Amino acid sequence: MDVELLSRIQFAFTISFHYLYPPLSIGLGVLLVIIEAAWLRTRDPMYHQMARYWTRIFALTFSMGVATGIVMEFEFGTNWATYSRYVGDVFGSALAAEGIFAFFLESGFLAVLLFGWDKVSPRWHFFSTCMVCFGAHFSAIWIVVANSWQQTPAGFHVVEHLGQARAEITDFWAMVFNPSSMDRLSHVLCGAWQAGAFLAISVSAWYLLRGRHEAFARASLRIALWMALAASALQVVTGHSSAVGVARNQPAKLAAFEGHYDTGAHAPIYLFGWVDERRERVVGGPRVLGGLSWLAHGRADAEVTGLRAFPREDRPPVALPFQAFHAMVGLGFVLLALSASAVALMHRDLLFQSRPMLWAMVFAVLGPQIANQAGWWAAEVGRQPWIVQGLLRTSEGLSRTVRAEAVLASLVLFTAVYALLFAVFVYLLNDKIQKGPHAGDLVPTGKLALPERGNA
Amino acid sequence: MSVALPDLNTMWFILVGVLFTGYAMLDGFDLGVGQLHLLARGDRERRIMLNAIGPVWDGNEVWLVTGGGALFAAFPEVYATVFSGFYIPFILLLVALIFRAVAIEFRSKQPMPWWRAMWDWSFFGGSLLSALLIGVAMGNIAWGMPLDDSGEFAGSFLGLLHPYALILGVTTVALFMMHGAIYVLMKTEGELHERARGWVNPCIIFFIICYATTTMATLIYVPHMTERVRQEPAFFLVALGNMLAIANIPREIHRGEDFRAFLSSCAAMVALMALFGLGMFPNLVRAVPDSANSLTVYTAASSQKTLGIMLNIALIGVPMVLAYSASIYWIFRGKVKLDEMSY
Numbered sequence: 001m002d003v004e005l006l007s008r009i010q011f012a013f014t015i016s017f018h019y020l021y022p023p024l025s026i027g028l029g030v031l032l033v034i035i036e037a038a039w040l041r042t043r044d045p046m047y048h049q050m051a052r053y054w055t056r057i058f059a060l061t062f063s064m065g066v067a068t069g070i071v072m073e074f075e076f077g078t079n080w081a082t083y084s085r086y087v088g089d090v091f092g093s094a095l096a097a098e099g100i101f102a103f104f105l106e107s108g109f110l111a112v113l114l115f116g117w118d119k120v121s122p123r124w125h126f127f128s129t130c131m132v133c134f135g136a137h138f139s140a141i142w143i144v145v146a147n148s149w150q151q152t153p154a155g156f157h158v159v160e161h162l163g164q165a166r167a168e169i170t171d172f173w174a175m176v177f178n179p180s181s182m183d184r185l186s187h188v189l190c191g192a193w194q195a196g197a198f199l200a201i202s203v204s205a206w207y208l209l210r211g212r213h214e215a216f217a218r219a220s221l222r223i224a225l226w227m228a229l230a231a232s233a234l235q236v237v238t239g240h241s242s243a244v245g246v247a248r249n250q251p252a253k254l255a256a257f258e259g260h261y262d263t264g265a266h267a268p269i270y271l272f273g274w275v276d277e278r279r280e281r282v283v284g285g286p287r288v289l290g291g292l293s294w295l296a297h298g299r300a301d302a303e304v305t306g307l308r309a310f311p312r313e314d315r316p317p318v319a320l321p322f323q324a325f326h327a328m329v330g331l332g333f334v335l336l337a338l339s340a341s342a343v344a345l346m347h348r349d350l351l352f353q354s355r356p357m358l359w360a361m362v363f364a365v366l367g368p369q370i371a372n373q374a375g376w377w378a379a380e381v382g383r384q385p386w387i388v389q390g391l392l393r394t395s396e397g398l399s400r401t402v403r404a405e406a407v408l409a410s411l412v413l414f415t416a417v418y419a420l421l422f423a424v425f426v427y428l429l430n431d432k433i434q435k436g437p438h439a440g441d442l443v444p445t446g447k448l449a450l451p452e453r454g455n456a
Numbered sequence: 457m458s459v460a461l462p463d464l465n466t467m468w469f470i471l472v473g474v475l476f477t478g479y480a481m482l483d484g485f486d487l488g489v490g491q492l493h494l495l496a497r498g499d500r501e502r503r504i505m506l507n508a509i510g511p512v513w514d515g516n517e518v519w520l521v522t523g524g525g526a527l528f529a530a531f532p533e534v535y536a537t538v539f540s541g542f543y544i545p546f547i548l549l550l551v552a553l554i555f556r557a558v559a560i561e562f563r564s565k566q567p568m569p570w571w572r573a574m575w576d577w578s579f580f581g582g583s584l585l586s587a588l589l590i591g592v593a594m595g596n597i598a599w600g601m602p603l604d605d606s607g608e609f610a611g612s613f614l615g616l617l618h619p620y621a622l623i624l625g626v627t628t629v630a631l632f633m634m635h636g637a638i639y640v641l642m643k644t645e646g647e648l649h650e651r652a653r654g655w656v657n658p659c660i661i662f663f664i665i666c667y668a669t670t671t672m673a674t675l676i677y678v679p680h681m682t683e684r685v686r687q688e689p690a691f692f693l694v695a696l697g698n699m700l701a702i703a704n705i706p707r708e709i710h711r712g713e714d715f716r717a718f719l720s721s722c723a724a725m726v727a728l729m730a731l732f733g734l735g736m737f738p739n740l741v742r743a744v745p746d747s748a749n750s751l752t753v754y755t756a757a758s759s760q761k762t763l764g765i766m767l768n769i770a771l772i773g774v775p776m777v778l779a780y781s782a783s784i785y786w787i788f789r790g791k792v793k794l795d796e797m798s799y
Binding site: 059063064067070071073074077078085087088089091092095096097098099101104105108110111118119120159166168169172399400402406413417421431 | 510511512514515517518520521522524525526528529530531532533535536537538539540541542543544546547549550551553554555557558560561562565566606607608609610613755758759761762765766769770773774776777780781784787788795796797798
């Protein structure tokens with residue numbers, strides 16, 4: 001295999017593995033803020049127990065995110081050195097801002113969140129939890145800004161430096177608010193909230209099915225279900241506006257999402273299907289004529305650019321983005337339907353007895369995870385053959401001095417290490433779930449036990 | 457007499473240096489604690505060692521992440537050349553840092569002795585290898601890297617393991633080990649504290665031997681690293697300060713002033729990094745054999761506009777980082793006590 005393919009596989013593998021965890025941290029972060037706020041307001045020890053329990057789960061996902069996150073920063077330099085020379089002026093700035101503004105905030109206050117229960121007052125602890133949650137969101141902002149610049153570059157010009165072209169910032173805010181960054185950021189954050197909420201839903205539903213920690217599980221489920229419903233509903237909105245943006249800014253990618261080859265009006269969308277890339281058409285699957293035109297441009301008779309409008313060397317692969325995109329959209333609607341019906345059942349006090357629904361919610365934890373992965377694969381493979389849309393090809397971004405054997409060796413090493421980490425993570429997560437919340441956490445200790453309002 | 461502000465390129469050379477110095481001072485003691493971890497006896501002592509760094513190691517590693525990000529943004533040519541040139545060592549560094557991180561998190565989650573032994577060794581191995589590789593990378597930067605006329609690395613992996621780089625690697629291990637031992641002294645009490653007192657002197661002696669060897673090797677074989685000090689005798693004060701700071705460490709330890717010993721160790725690190733920076737400037741990577749191919753703060757930098765924007769970001773961000781880092785250290789001051797949330 002050549003160095004380009006190996007480097008792409010390695011980056012895809014390491015970032016996909018990493019991306020199992022940050023969405024959980026972001027989503028659980030929001031959940032922790034809600035729970036701790038409820039505890040501060042009501043002083044119900046149940047919320048204290050919940051905050052403690054979900055903090056333990058949060059700590060596990062957070063540490064996996066930290067451990068696997070530094071890898072990508074290094075890979076830009078180790079595997080994609082020419083890309084780094086080209087984009088350092090722009091992309092590097094966003095990455096450095098992420099370190100300064102987000103990572104320090106997150107990791108600093110994480111210490112108080114995890115270990116400060118008995119050392120600081122409840123309000124101070126709540127503040128720290130908010131800062132960790134805020135920091136996690138901030139890190140999403142900067143990395144999505146950086147990635148969006150690769151999709152829709154703005155606020156830069158290309159100049160020659162040391163005999164090679166490179167992009168330099170001309171307008172920092174135009175770079176930050178490039179045409180796709182806000183749509184994609186809101187879409188990513190909703191996906192992260194769903195990931196966190198559905199993990200809490202899954203664990204709580206499982207406790208209810210097993211008849212364990214029922215009061216705890218009901219309280220957690222209530223909060224998480226509302227959060228899941230809000231995020232899933234918003235996700236449809238952000239997903240739509242992201243797709244409209246893709247139609248406007250990256251028409252080849254949109255065409256790949258729907259296997260749309262011929263430019264024309266009344267472009268169809270497929271509910272599912274199979275792309276025959278050789279014959280350049282979609283096989284089978286129910287379709288809605290004019291659906292793509294309507295969704296992308298607001299009119300069923302609007303013209304949608306097809307893949308044949310692009311020179312062959314500028315077209316992305318089609319089959320993978322098509323399937324990944326459809327999986328993501330399909331799962332998005334399944335999750336919305338699931339959370340909406342669960343909330344409706346909960347309203348009628350039927351949810352906690354409905355075993356099929358509880359089982360569905362146990363497995364729903366996989367939904368946001370698969371949809372998040374599929375969405376990123378669609379977005380990144382759909383941008384090919386470009387590493388920076390329209391400016392730099394992926395094949396031109398490689399390190400010139402790194403050979404295939406070295407990349408193969410590192411890929412094998414990462415695969416082995418990550419397989420071990422994943423096994424340990426699942427084992428520990430399962431162990432924490434099996435053990436359940438600590439009964440002792442119903443009694444706050446240390447500074448938390450002190451009456452703050454002077455009425456105890 | 458008026459003092460002109462240095463240009464943006466120089467300021468970023470200093471700022472990247474400050475970030476990596478912060479990393480050495482802070483994560484240095486984490487890596488040192490990891491290297492000493494297996495010397496602690498029994499499960500309780502090892503948990504105390506882990507929890508001494510428990511609340512802070514993660515934030516300390518962010519100094520490396522941000523230093524790397526700043527290098528990427530300010531000097532992308534250096535970032536690209538060095539990271540692709542050091543491909544294998546940096547992948548190993550990543551794996552070492554991953555094992556270090558997850559070992560801390562995972563170790564105390566299960567009671568089985570084999571489980572704890574496995575993560576104890578991961579913690580030790582990850583910490584030792586990280587320190588060694590960071591030192592070897594520094595050694596290569598100081599020695600000079602084989603670069604071609606387009607600024608790309610033209611050497612081999614084995615070529616990176618020359619004696620001077622290895623000496624710097626071992627010196628870094630010794631420096632972090634001494635730093636970590638002093639940190640353990642500050643954070644512990646009772647039996648473990650007394651045992652750690654026994655580790656400190658051998659660590660100091662080990663470091664001083666390495667330090668003397670590195671200094672001699674640098675003076676004899678890497679004269680360009682000392683040229684600026686020769687030209688500008690005022691800079692000799694930095695070298696003098698470095699020696700005094702190191703000499704002060706055993707003195708404070710002897711008097712039982714562990715915190716002041718720790719500050720001296722930090723001061724020694726600052727002075728060492730300052731000497732390193734003085735030796736390198738204006739080069740970021742000195743090219744061998746043809747030094748005309750060197751990457752300097754002027755040839756390897758991002759545009760002036762970006763350096764200016766980034767400086768604003770740093771001026772806003774760094775004071776905030778320092779303020780809440782300081783408050784975190786303040787909250788977790790004092791000796792380690794194990795509780796329910798501890799590792």
